[in-house]
Amino acid sequence: MKDLPKPKDFYSRLRHKPGSTDWMDTPVDIRKGMYCYAANPKSLNTLSAPFARDWNPVEEDWKLPENWQQILHEGFKERLERFRSFKVFMDICVRCGACADKCHFFIGTGDPRNMPVLRAELLRSVYRNDFTTFGKLLGRFGGARPMTLNVLKEWWYYMFQCSECRRCSVFCPYGIDTAEITIMGRELLNLLGLNIDWIATPVSNCYMTGNHLGIQPHAYKDMLDFFVDDIEEVTGVRVEPSFNRKGADILFITPSGDVFADPGTYTCMGYMMLFHYLREKYGFDITWSTYASEGGNFGFFTSHETMKRLNAKMYAEAKRLGVKWILGGECGHMWRVINQYMDTMNGPADFLEEPVSPITGTKFENAKSTKMVHIAEFTADLIRNGKLELDKSRNNHLKVTYHDSCNPARGMGLLEEPRYVIRNVCNHFYEMPENTIREQTFCCGSGAGLNAGENMELRMAGGLPRANAVKHVHETHGVNMLACICAIDRAVFPPLMEYWVPEVGVTGLHEMVANALVMPGEKKRETDLRGEPLEGMEGDTDE
């Protein structure tokens, strides 16, 4: 953060004008602050990924295997056959430019190769050269170019400047999805061992210990035990989470980030309090797992195969424990994986039951095959049926706005459930401008494995459009809290806000739920979960 220019200077240096040379003639400049470190070979070896080695992106020699062009060509060909999306998207773009200024990385960097259309052209140019008649015939004039070391470096640099958020795809008249392009680009790079460490190491951890952070089972339990103490301090109620318990009704899986780092930890406490409340009042029976202790899936940012290998734990653990169905916590890309991939990859989950809320009796018809329910759906249903005693005024110190995470918005459509919950647990809720929320939401700027420390300039650039919209509601409505349902958001928004809108904090949905939740046998709450004193404590709402 300290290497960054002042926000004002950062902003005023922004230019959205292309350079004077054609992009194909402009060599790629792999710049400090914009790229993530290369994958640690040890991490690649965990999953037997090919060509694990020490290499450095800024060095000339990337220590590539001799036949790397052939590997890429064959990998490309195979993916064209396996994914109609890839083949169609390679062929039909008309370069109308509608996607160009929709990308948060383009808005925040002004780098023309961050226009989604050009990001795709990086691959498309090679596709034309290798697989189309006109490309072979016309060469450069037909928009084709051969695969060279420079092109490879360009691919690597820009495939890791895309967060697979799909905002461009909303505006594309043919639905061309840059996330799909980036997913393929990264798969191809992984064929040559060219992953970034911020993805490879979490993947390796998740594979071996069950979660991205590499928290071992006993430590996972310890961390939740700390939260038990913290919750007792605030509420006077001692909650009792259970782990790896066979015969529980429901298995709960959430991103490990929330177990580990503030402010996600408060959301984690929120889940624990909600489950305790439901157990005391309605006999709700749920277990956590230390084996399937990761909701997120950095495999998704590596390759389809890696995604499948990590995701397999969810169903495997549900089967081993003999639960009825799975409840999933607040996470972004986790939910794209669950909604659009899990059942196809690792199903059918015929050993589970169609999910029914044991408290309200609501059948979650929309999850009847995958058998996994989003906690925002679950809680919204509880509130709707009057099953939660809530004191909204305990969130009166918060003026809240809500950030739709990319994947739940554009890979699922979970838009109203969290809003319904927010409106029922706090009194002051303000939406950001229309073009920056719901299906048009802006990425946090650090998604898809880009939330490392060494690429802070990229993150501040990519997060600019989101921060700018928060700033707007901060200035017009005095918003001081940015709510979200994504663990990466909770990890990356604090520095983003600190940089662009310093007066705004970050919270998960269930932290606010827990603050408002009137627990059976609780003491008079004097602070919120963060230990900050509550205003209007006498129970008078001041609105």
Place this chain on the structure above:
Amino acid sequence: MNVKYMYSFLAVIVLFLIAYVGTEAVGLQWLFGVLIPYAALLVFLVGFIRKVMGWARSAVPFRIPTTCGQQRTLPWIRPNSIDNPSTAGGVVVRMFLEIVAFRSLFRNTRMTTKPDGRIAYQWEIFLWLGALAFHYAFAVVVLRHLRFFLEPVPAPIKLLETVDAFFQFGLPVVYLSGVVLLIAVAYLALRRVFIPMVRYISLANDFFPLFLIFGIAFTGILMRYFSKVDILSIKALTMGLVSFSFPDTAVLKGIDGLFYGHLFFVSVLLAYFPFSKLMHLGGIFLSPTRNLPNDTRMHRHVNPWNYPVHVHTYQEYEDDFREKMVEAGLPVDKPLAPAEAEKE
């Protein structure tokens, strides 16, 4: 001057000259009037079908619709059944609106960074309007041209002509579609030349079809309103093309070279079509982010090439951590071996 549009422009001029000189000076009316159009049509049909079959051969392993609205979920939350369809019916409506109304492009916005530090997004309708005008005008022009291939001219075509000539000015009466087509193509080409970012992303492949279509519209308008070509001879030729009974060479020789230029442009467009971005006409129907319902939590989608992968099983995991798990009071499937248990 940018080589991409300069060369594309020159290519179109050269194409015209080839046909004009080839017929007016060399007398190759049979080549440009009959053989090339047949060949072009053949290339178009075979190329188009092969391309679409090629796409269709590729698998659709996952359902990846881009969801642009509320999902179908709890019964009291209203789903957006068009922009986030959960049924085949919803998908049909979504695709229909995408194809006939360019619904996604309609959302287009323009981003501006204000000096006061605000980033603003405004609704930007001109690209949508230009694209829509272009495609509809082109469609009307193509349909109107069916009169050259059908005898008697069917009533719907005549009706279309009447509507197209609604404003009733000029002699021969001006067809709106031709004028709109010319203006829309000019707009689409000029935005590629003058908007810096659009110029930056444009390839020769983007300029060439625009100039070619401009050439088609332009030569068509010249023939109808200015040079007043021999329409009866032309119809004799075009009817010959569909009935395989061609008029005498003398009739073909009597047709203005301008017409052969026009026909050659159309032939080039047809032959070029399947190998170019113009295939978005077919591709839109196969776009997996638009033509699939968002229903994968309700109904399992099957990946035809799904293959087993190696996973780190719970048993392996427990083997790695059993001692620590027991110590922390976590349940285990397999108890500690006696030796290890004693150490406790």
